[in-house]
């Protein structure tokens with residue numbers, strides 16, 4: 358495939374609470390590009406705007422403020438000892454954040470650029486509904502579709518759990534359970550021959566672990582998150598307070614996920630007959646600490662599980678799995 362053809366291919370887009378990932382296919386390989394889904398604001402001065410421009414920092418001037426977005430927001434937060442803010446919360450646009458839509462639009466625009474032709478296909482991830490949710494998912498989905506339309510793309514939503522099934526379970530004919538444990542949510546889909554049969558999301562995920570661990574240790578959530586990402590192993594209690602708090606809330610998150618999965622499958626009205634056992638695959642940033650798979654497996658085996666599982670494994674590319682799956686669905 359030559360370069361020109363490559364740019365006209367469909368695209369997979371994972372719009373996550375903490376990271377936005379784009380997947381493209383090029384000569385039989387997948388390539389990924391990522392931006393943090395975060396921003397910070399600085400008061401506008403002509404000098405600051407000129408300096409940011411000169412340094413090639415990704416920013417926009419919004420009235421009396423300068424909004425620095427994506428990976429550069431993290432870099433600046435470290436320099437200025439400021440906290441980054443997030444356009445999304447629990448998998449959807451944050452209703453309490455006035456900059457949310459503009460930041461998302463800027464980051465998606467930066468990652469995708471304009472469509473190669475009107476109507477180029479983009480499959481983008483959306484969360485499965487959370488129980489008692491008040492319409493945020495529908496608004497979120499419509500907003501992303503609109504952002505894509507303004508860039509010339511034809512956007513199609515795909516639930517994140519189903520994207521994981523597309524990205525990971527081709528060898529079992531897209532039959533099995535795909536789970537993405539992200540920052541705002543865990544998204545789950547049980548699919549049979551690519552058709553979603555059960556899908557749901559639960560709000561206890563990475564952000565829950567960070568904020569709860571921060572609460573009980575007197576730290577700020579940014580610091581507990583950094584410790585979790587850099588040095589945490591899920592293998593029992595240690596002498597360190599933050600590690601212990603992370604262990605406790607990881608345990609609670611996994612317990613909650615497994616129990617919700619068990620009860621959704623048990624109470625499913627029309628589960629197709631599954632003659633064979635099915636695989637379960639775990640992806641998303643929250644599955645990355647050493648010991649996660651073992652702990653998940655133990656929690657699963659602690660009580661009867663309503664379907665037979667042939668294997669329980671981790672994605673080999675947990676941070677890109679949703680974007681790759683969305684791309685594979687777009688290519689089907």
Ligand SMILES: Nc1ncnc2c1ncn2[C@@H]1O[C@H](COP(=O)(O)OP(=O)(O)OP(=O)(O)O)[C@@H](O)[C@H]1O
Nearest residue numbers: 373374375376539540541542563586641642643645
């Ligand atoms: N090495 C790591 N160890 C532990 N946690 C990690 C690691 N790397 C990332 N994370 C956590 O994974 C989460 C981000 O994962 P991911 O990118 O899959 O989420 P997301 O897709 O942005 O969010 P969501 O799907 O909930 O909208 C964050 O909570 C982050 O702290």
Ligand SMILES: [Mg+2]
Nearest residue numbers: 373537539679
């Ligand atoms: Mg995600």
